[in-house]
Amino acid sequence: MTLVSGAALAQTGNATINVTGVIGGGACAISTNPVDLGAHDASEFTGVGTSPPSGWVDFPITSEGCSADIVTIHMGFNGNADTTNSGLFAIATGGASGIGIQLQTQDGTATVVPNSTTNLLNWSPVAAGSTYPMRARYVQTLSTVTPGAADSVVTVMLSYN
Template structure:
């Protein structure tokens, strides 16, 4: 957890047709076809210490694979644990790898088993398949399903002309069949990301010149994101900066003002060393990571004051963010 704080002090501040012909046309949003999609790749390298509830990996499926013209009508969804057997309600179903379950996100929400007959739902955003660490002991293995020639974990059914219900897409061949792939391998250990506190120097109010101003350059403090003792064998390591403590200010890179702060109209902004504001809640690859050797790595960053309102009142200000890690 990165913590940032410091003190401010106040020093100043018509045609009629002969024939009318009306034609009713029924148009399917997608030709009748069952499209097979496979989520994830050949290998997933995972730390063996992942806690239950962790989202291990995500696979996005564009709506263009479900229908030709989004939003897409969906008439049923079925969930098949282990890529075979009997359906379950979900939203979380087990995979063939002990310790790993999967779920399907539809319109950003975990999908459950449903068959809605002549009704429909509209899907407006890409589908997402997630792998999630469950309570079982984690072991290596293959995610591939067990259901013969069509080992899918999820079926997302769309309507066809003459069969609007579309609730049997496995036989009627309309919709998406989503299979899982990848061999899961376990790696012993993860990177450590130590807690640190960054203290900025004092800044006087007269140094700020309006919303977005950052005061005197002397108020900028450098620090390093530290990734220590990363083990070898991961294909890729990524990280994400996650602000803590409340809604984000409108200014890019500015942290939420933490509880206990007494100053107003100002926040702490995180930037790279060139002054470009940090992007929060986005995944970035730790490009220096060496899969063969592992090692320790640093990413230099800056913290600085930034004015967020027309008026600033003096006092103390602090903000926090976490560094979230993703291993593949």
């Protein structure tokens, strides 16, 4: 006859408890519409650094609202930078060449630097439906401008405190 103690039959094991959650602060949301810089003849560009005579096109970034605890909104702008002038956004591959796209605040006091994490546009929050006024234009980057579609995609990144 064999005796087996209860301790010998006990098994040990581990269990993991995954705890999840979010401690949120305030939040902001924005929206944009496509920006149409118009149709231009390549001859309107007369040298590196020039723009068509029509110049800037104003456009809004619209507030969808911010929580009451938000003090400052920081906007960064991500997209492909022009290979000749890294301060401009590149035209999509297969389109026009010799130009880039410049973005600024509408009053011209701040110029967007593509993909910068330090040179951000800082705004006080505005009510839902109000806007953060901006402007855009084409700028010649090479000695020759080649015709074609002159499109680009820019993503607005928000952080706030």
